[in-house]
Amino acid sequence: MDWDDLRHFAGFVEAGSLAGAARVLGIEHATVARRIAALEARLRLKLVDRRGRRLVLTPDGERVADLAKGVATEMRRLERLAEGARSELAGTVTISAPSAYAGAVLAPKLARLRQRHPGLALRLLGEARTASLDRREADIGIRLSRPEAGDLTAIKLGEMAFRLYAAPAYLAAVPEADWRFIGSEGAMAGSPQQTALEGIAGDRPFGLRSDHVEIQVALAAAGGGIAILPDFMTENDPRLVPVPPDRPALRRGIWLVVHSDMRNAPAIRAVIDGLRYGAAE
Template sequence: MDWEDLRHFAAFVVGGSLSGAARRLSVEHATVARRIATLEEGLGIKLVDRRGRRLMLTPDGERVAAIAERMARETEGLSRLAQGARSELKGEVVISAPSAYAAALLARPLVALQRRHPDLRIRLLGEARLVSLEHREADIAIRLSRPEAGDLTAVKLGEMPFHLYADAAYLKETAAADWRFVGADGAMAGSPQQVLAEKIAAGRNFGLASDHAEIQLAFVRAGGGVAMLPDFMALSEPGLVRASPGEPALRREVWLVVHSDVKAAAPIRATVDCLKSHIGKHLEP
């Protein structure tokens, strides 16, 4: 039996689908399907029921899944232990952060860090979902909420203010009662800024939406309506103004999170120090 086959099966169990497993492992979903089929052939049992639209585990699959998950946890723990012992400033560090924040505020300090340490390889993933640090989907995460579970070390970096913004020309030619709203979609659909925008809209039209803040900003910049945007994005855009100047800011906490097993590793420590010193300058306490 090939451990890689079992690892792909474990990712399928955790991810809930072939595509979910593929995202976790950074492979094509066809690779996951092939690995599972190879594992089934090697074991001589069916692990997945393929008859419905959604793949389900068979009873044998449930039993193998429990074993695979235990083995995956042990392997990941061993990997984190080894990573935590690294003392040289080289190797790969993976950082997950909201895409708009990553592009606007993290690129410059990370470029400077990599120049100081050429053997360091930095991967910056811009994504709204909460990656699993336990499953090593990333080494460091920038989150807009404090993690509540897992063996994680979290440091509050500050607070990010949001206000309702629009193009100045749009506000001049559009009465408040006729405002159209640009909403947050996908992983951002239930975010505090979207909830507040819906409250302010009070039934007015959400004609445009996106799961990326950069696209919401583009809609607003093009005169598509008003949107709840972080100040760091909107204030750098000429022509954008606060739609409701008297409204208090929505403040979201910004947290830097790292798995406790790897926080002492030199590459992780250097990257964390770099991010902490830079990000704090752009946030409110």
């Protein structure tokens, strides 16, 4: 059996569609379909039925899918084990992080790290969603909460402080009782900082919302209202001031998360040290 065919079938099962599997695997969806057809021919079983525009698993497909998921999990574990055993300080490491933090804080550290280790190729992904370490969508994840499940190692990099910010002209023109607020939506809608902002706002309305903190900064700077923003994006921005200056900050931990199987691979270790200390020896 060609195990690669099984891997593509497992990717289809996990993603739920040919297009989703192609996105995760980084290939064309026609390749996924061809691999599934090859697996069906090898097993002499019909695994997938086309119903209209949807592909659904047959009963045989359901049984094979259960086995394929287990095999795919073990194959990824084997890949991580092999990666962790390699001695060369080279290869590609993918880091996933919140986009604003990635650009402002991580990018300079990774640029310096790449200069020190020219054999490394680094990919820094701003998260549209949380990348899966299990599926190797990323090797290292930067999170604002510590993971509670999985065979993962979490290292605290520090804390992110959030405060209320607004444009000075807005504060001068609008009394506190009439303040309008700039809120979060999408992946940030249930975040601790949004919950805190809702408590502060009370009955006062949210006039503007965005799913990107960079846009919230721009809205606040343009006089759109009061936003809760991370200090690293605002403390040197002359367009914004904290509201009020002495309000205690909301603090969230910043966690570097890596699969435990891979944490001692030289390339991974170099990136971890580079992100913790600013450079890797």
